[in-house]
Amino acid sequence: MANYFSSEFTLGILGGGQLGKMLLYETRKYDIKTKVLDPSAEAPCRIACNKFVQGDLMDFDTVYSFGKDVDLLTFEIEGVNIEALEKLENEGLKVYPSSKTLRHIQHKGKQKEFYTSHEIPTSSFRLFENLESLSAAVENNEVGFPFVWKSCTGGYDGKGVSIIRGMKDMDNLLEGECIAEDLIPFKNELAVIVARNPKGEVSTYPVVEMEFHPEANQVEYVICPARIEPEIATKARAVAEQVSRAFGHVGLLAVEMFQTEEGDILVNEVAPRPHNSGHYSIEASYTNQFEQHLRAILDLPLGKTDSKVGGIMVNLVGAEGHTGDVVYENIEHIMAMEGVTPHIYGKRQTRPFRKMGHVTIVNESLSEARKIAEEVKNSIKVISK
Amino acid sequence: MANYFSSEFTLGILGGGQLGKMLLYETRKYDIKTKVLDPSAEAPCRIACNKFVQGDLMDFDTVYSFGKDVDLLTFEIEGVNIEALEKLENEGLKVYPSSKTLRHIQHKGKQKEFYTSHEIPTSSFRLFENLESLSAAVENNEVGFPFVWKSCTGGYDGKGVSIIRGMKDMDNLLEGECIAEDLIPFKNELAVIVARNPKGEVSTYPVVEMEFHPEANQVEYVICPARIEPEIATKARAVAEQVSRAFGHVGLLAVEMFQTEEGDILVNEVAPRPHNSGHYSIEASYTNQFEQHLRAILDLPLGKTDSKVGGIMVNLVGAEGHTGDVVYENIEHIMAMEGVTPHIYGKRQTRPFRKMGHVTIVNESLSEARKIAEEVKNSIKVISK
Structure with missing residues (x-):
C-alpha cells in the first residue's frame, strides 16, 4: 500500500470545475499532492491543487502526457479522451474510474444496452x-x-x-x-451514490429524492433521506449496488433512478464521479461524497455513509436575464437562517441557468429543513452587477 | 456591506500554518480571495490561498506593506508585529481581531490584569x-x-x-x-469558543472538556459536549461571552477555563483565533469554527453553534524518538473505524511532540465516540521513515 499522506504520491485529476474544487478540500485535508488538467485558465481548481496544467481534456496527447506524470488518475467530468486513458492503463497506470466504465457511460445507447445485458431494471x-x-x-x-x-x-x-x-x-x-x-410516469425521481474500492468493498449512501426545475431541467431540491417507504429505499440501494458491481466500478457512482407508481425502480442514468445529488453530504453525512471518492480510488477503507442530520440541497443557478459579473443577492439573508451553508463555485461570470453554486440546509427535522430550503430558494438570486 | 463572494475583495491572513490552512477551506467554499504571509516557504497555506507572500511576521515593514495590499486583515497566530497592525488600523484598515485585543493577550501579565479589572473570574x-x-x-x-x-x-x-x-x-x-x-486543583479543564462580529452579535459554542498529555503539556482529547452539569456549562458559556464583550472582540476567541471542585469557573487564558479545542467542530457542529471566524470578521450573520453529533478530537503529535520524513503508521486502520476523520496538516518533517495533525471521532453516542477515540490514540503513530 502506497503512502499517500504528506508524501510524493501525486493524484492526477482531469477537469478543474466545481466537483474538482470540492474534491481538493479532501486532498488538502489528507495532504495528498494533486495535479489538475483543465482547459480554462480560470478553472475553480486553479488554486488548491499542487500543480495546474491548462489544456484540452479531449486531446489525446495532452491527456496522455498529463497522465504520464502522476501516480493515479481520476476525473471529475466524463468528457475526456478515452483513448489516452486506455493507453495509460495499458502502460500500467491506475485510472479510476476505468476507461471501460467510461466507454459504457459516455454513450447513452451503450449505457442502456449495458443495463439490459446485466439485467439491471431500466425503461x-x-x-x-x-x-x-x-x-x-x-x-x-x-x-x-x-x-x-x-x-x-x-x-x-x-x-x-x-x-x-x-x-x-x-x-x-x-x-x-x-x-x-x-416516458416513465414516475412517482419519484431518486438517486443513490455508491462507492466501490479496488478490493471490491461497496458502500451505498441513503436514497435522495430529486426535484427538477421545470424549464431548465436542472435539479432544484435534493432531499436526503428521500421521503419514501423503507422497502423502496432498500430496493433502490440494492439496485445501485448491483450497477456498481456490474461495472466493476472503482470510485463513486451516482445512480439516478425512477420510482414508478407500481413501486418499481428503473435506472435512468449514472455518473461515474461525485455528483450534484451528493452535495448535501458535505454537511449532512459522516463521510462526504468527495472524501468517499478519494477513499475508494486510493483503496482505503470506505467511510460511514449514514447522515448525521437531514439535508437538503438547492442549486444556485444564474437567473434569467442576467449575464455578466456575478452578485449573490440576499446571500447574507440566507446565512442568517439556521443550518444554511452556501457554496460558491468561483465562476466570475453568471449567465441564465449556469450552475454557480449550491446551498445546503441541514436540520434534525427534515420537514423543518424543507421549510428553510424554500425560504432560501425564494430569497437568494444569482444576478449580474 | 462589501460583496465578498467571487469579487475583488481580498482577505489578508497573517500566518500560514494549519489553522490558516483550515480557514482556507472556508474562504474557498465562499470563493473569497486571500493573501497569506508566512516565514516558511513550506507553509501549509502555501497552496489554496490566492497569493502567498514569504516574510517575517514580526517585522514591521513586512507586515505593514502586506496589510496595505488587502481589504481586511486577520491572523492565525498571535506572534505578529502589533505596531504594524496599529498603523494599519490608524490608516483605516479593518484588522480583526484588533491590535488592542492582541496587546492584552500577547502579554500574559496584562491578560491577567485585564480579567481582574473587568471582574472576570481568574486565579x-x-x-x-x-x-x-x-x-x-x-x-x-x-x-x-x-x-x-x-x-x-x-x-x-x-x-x-x-x-x-x-x-x-x-x-x-x-x-x-x-x-x-x-495552582488551581481543578475538577475539569474546559474551553468555550465564542464568536463576536462588529455589529456586536455574540455566539458561544457548547463547552468542551480537555485532557492534557502529562509530559508534553499538549491537549490529548477534546470532548464535546463536556460531561459536566448543565449549570456549569451555562456558567462557562456566560463567562466566555463576558470575556468576548469585555475585549470588544471581533472574530473567534477560545476561552480556556478551570472548573474548580466548588463549581467555580476561572478563566485560564484565551486565544483570539480558531483554536485546537474547536477542531471537533469541522465534523460535529452545524457551523465549524473556521467558518464562524470568517462570518464574524466579515460582519456576516453568525452561524448555529450546536452540535449535530458528539465529537472527540485527538491530536496527532510526533512520537518520541522520531525525527525526519513523516509516516502516519496505521492511518488506514483508524480510517476503517466508524466516524473517524484524520486531518493531516502537511508538515513533511516530524519531531517529538510536533503537532502534525488531528483526528476527529464523531458519533451519535458520546461514550461510543470516546471508546473509538481511545482505539484511535492507541493505533496511529506519527513516526519517521
Whole structure:
C-alpha cells in the first residue's frame, strides 16, 4: 500500500470545475499532492491543487502526457479522451474510474444496452443511428408518442434530452446517434451514490429524492433521506449496488433512478464521479461524497455513509436575464437562517441557468429543513452587477 | 456591506500554518480571495490561498506593506508585529481581531490584569519583572509552593509554563517578565469558543472538556459536549461571552477555563483565533469554527453553534524518538473505524511532540465516540521513515 499522506504520491485529476474544487478540500485535508488538467485558465481548481496544467481534456496527447506524470488518475467530468486513458492503463497506470466504465457511460445507447445485458431494471428503449431513422420509426408507428429522446453523446445539464409529445417537438433536436426511451410516469425521481474500492468493498449512501426545475431541467431540491417507504429505499440501494458491481466500478457512482407508481425502480442514468445529488453530504453525512471518492480510488477503507442530520440541497443557478459579473443577492439573508451553508463555485461570470453554486440546509427535522430550503430558494438570486 | 463572494475583495491572513490552512477551506467554499504571509516557504497555506507572500511576521515593514495590499486583515497566530497592525488600523484598515485585543493577550501579565479589572473570574496571581524578583518573593514567603510560573511573552505549546513545586523547579525557567499564579486543583479543564462580529452579535459554542498529555503539556482529547452539569456549562458559556464583550472582540476567541471542585469557573487564558479545542467542530457542529471566524470578521450573520453529533478530537503529535520524513503508521486502520476523520496538516518533517495533525471521532453516542477515540490514540503513530 502506497503512502499517500504528506508524501510524493501525486493524484492526477482531469477537469478543474466545481466537483474538482470540492474534491481538493479532501486532498488538502489528507495532504495528498494533486495535479489538475483543465482547459480554462480560470478553472475553480486553479488554486488548491499542487500543480495546474491548462489544456484540452479531449486531446489525446495532452491527456496522455498529463497522465504520464502522476501516480493515479481520476476525473471529475466524463468528457475526456478515452483513448489516452486506455493507453495509460495499458502502460500500467491506475485510472479510476476505468476507461471501460467510461466507454459504457459516455454513450447513452451503450449505457442502456449495458443495463439490459446485466439485467439491471431500466425503461424500454430503441437505439437509432440518426434522427432520420428515428423519424422513420415514428412515421411507421414503431415508436409512439410520448417518448424521451436522448442524444447518445451530446447530453449535459439538460441539453441532449427532450420529451417528445408530437411531431413538432422533433424539429430542433441535435443530429447524430440517439435513443428513444419510454416516458416513465414516475412517482419519484431518486438517486443513490455508491462507492466501490479496488478490493471490491461497496458502500451505498441513503436514497435522495430529486426535484427538477421545470424549464431548465436542472435539479432544484435534493432531499436526503428521500421521503419514501423503507422497502423502496432498500430496493433502490440494492439496485445501485448491483450497477456498481456490474461495472466493476472503482470510485463513486451516482445512480439516478425512477420510482414508478407500481413501486418499481428503473435506472435512468449514472455518473461515474461525485455528483450534484451528493452535495448535501458535505454537511449532512459522516463521510462526504468527495472524501468517499478519494477513499475508494486510493483503496482505503470506505467511510460511514449514514447522515448525521437531514439535508437538503438547492442549486444556485444564474437567473434569467442576467449575464455578466456575478452578485449573490440576499446571500447574507440566507446565512442568517439556521443550518444554511452556501457554496460558491468561483465562476466570475453568471449567465441564465449556469450552475454557480449550491446551498445546503441541514436540520434534525427534515420537514423543518424543507421549510428553510424554500425560504432560501425564494430569497437568494444569482444576478449580474 | 462589501460583496465578498467571487469579487475583488481580498482577505489578508497573517500566518500560514494549519489553522490558516483550515480557514482556507472556508474562504474557498465562499470563493473569497486571500493573501497569506508566512516565514516558511513550506507553509501549509502555501497552496489554496490566492497569493502567498514569504516574510517575517514580526517585522514591521513586512507586515505593514502586506496589510496595505488587502481589504481586511486577520491572523492565525498571535506572534505578529502589533505596531504594524496599529498603523494599519490608524490608516483605516479593518484588522480583526484588533491590535488592542492582541496587546492584552500577547502579554500574559496584562491578560491577567485585564480579567481582574473587568471582574472576570481568574486565579490569583502576581506579576514579576524578572526571575530574580520572583525568587526574592519566594524566599520571603510572599509566594508559596506550589504555584504556576508563566513567562509573560514566551509561551506556546507548553513552553513558558511550569508548575513550580519547590526551589529546584525554578532552575531552568526562561528569563524575563513572568507571573506566579495560584495552582488551581481543578475538577475539569474546559474551553468555550465564542464568536463576536462588529455589529456586536455574540455566539458561544457548547463547552468542551480537555485532557492534557502529562509530559508534553499538549491537549490529548477534546470532548464535546463536556460531561459536566448543565449549570456549569451555562456558567462557562456566560463567562466566555463576558470575556468576548469585555475585549470588544471581533472574530473567534477560545476561552480556556478551570472548573474548580466548588463549581467555580476561572478563566485560564484565551486565544483570539480558531483554536485546537474547536477542531471537533469541522465534523460535529452545524457551523465549524473556521467558518464562524470568517462570518464574524466579515460582519456576516453568525452561524448555529450546536452540535449535530458528539465529537472527540485527538491530536496527532510526533512520537518520541522520531525525527525526519513523516509516516502516519496505521492511518488506514483508524480510517476503517466508524466516524473517524484524520486531518493531516502537511508538515513533511516530524519531531517529538510536533503537532502534525488531528483526528476527529464523531458519533451519535458520546461514550461510543470516546471508546473509538481511545482505539484511535492507541493505533496511529506519527513516526519517521
